[in-house]
Amino acid sequence: MTREIAGKVVVVTGASSGLGEAVARRLAAEGAILVLGARRLDRLEALADSLSIGRDAVKKTDVSRSVEVQALVDHAIALHGRVDVLINNAGLMPHSPLEKRRIEDWDRMIDVNLKGTLYGIAAVLPQMQKQKSGHIINVSSVAGHKVGPGGAVYSATKSAVRVVSEGLRQEVKPYNIRTTIISPGAVATELTDSITDPDTAKSMKAFYQNYAIPPESFAECVVFAMSQPEAVDINEILFRPTAQEY
Numbered sequence: 001m002t003r004e005i006a007g008k009v010v011v012v013t014g015a016s017s018g019l020g021e022a023v024a025r026r027l028a029a030e031g032a033i034l035v036l037g038a039r040r041l042d043r044l045e046a047l048a049d050s051l052s053i054g055r056d057a058v059k060k061t062d063v064s065r066s067v068e069v070q071a072l073v074d075h076a077i078a079l080h081g082r083v084d085v086l087i088n089n090a091g092l093m094p095h096s097p098l099e100k101r102r103i104e105d106w107d108r109m110i111d112v113n114l115k116g117t118l119y120g121i122a123a124v125l126p127q128m129q130k131q132k133s134g135h136i137i138n139v140s141s142v143a144g145h146k147v148g149p150g151g152a153v154y155s156a157t158k159s160a161v162r163v164v165s166e167g168l169r170q171e172v173k174p175y176n177i178r179t180t181i182i183s184p185g186a187v188a189t190e191l192t193d194s195i196t197d198p199d200t201a202k203s204m205k206a207f208y209q210n211y212a213i214p215p216e217s218f219a220e221c222v223v224f225a226m227s228q229p230e231a232v233d234i235n236e237i238l239f240r241p242t243a244q245e246y
Helices: 018-029 041-051 064-080 103-131 152-171 199-210 217-226
Strands: 007-012 033-038 059-060 085-088 132-141 177-184 237-238
Touching: 007 064, 018 033, 018 041, 018 217, 033 041, 033 064, 033 177, 041 059, 059 064, 064 103, 064 177, 085 103, 103 132, 103 152, 103 177, 132 152, 132 217, 152 177, 217 237
Parallel strands: 007 033, 007 085, 033 059, 085 132, 132 177, 177 237
Antiparallel strands: none
């Protein structure tokens, strides 16, 4: 176990699969105390059972609803009296060319990727300010650093997550709170399943099949950021599959 992680209370959104599930499994092995949120309660409960952390450790959470994100954080505080780390992981990626005018997809990305991150920050910040400690980890993307055809709105939301995170970093210095942005490249998750445009879905799934690396790679980045001495604040990690050019 990593000394800096064992015993920390960690809230993870989007924990029912992919990056969230991988990081939950890794942090459980490191001795963290987990509180997990996602929309699919059955998947959360199965994960809790497999980790032997008890079903009290999970709560159905739609991050596009601020009241549900607040309820998740409040649940963690009620159970453990504190929150040491928030991992704002929930996200979706329904790529499509702008000319397809998939406005509902645009709204979903803004609601989940950007507003969901803001709701997580809003929910946890008062407790971390009170504690004079904490760590907020926001998940961006390689697409938050560069944009490609079909990914304009997704890149916009992920760029916004980086901007919000940098503003947060500067604001929380008086409270001894650390902030980290993690920007993955192609990682094998269910992210491509959210693409509703058939042509885009076909090409993106082929790309991921050729290049994606396991979600445990993301968990390694989280462990690295969390395991630093208290005086060290890892602010941003950008990683890709070695073979990925984009």
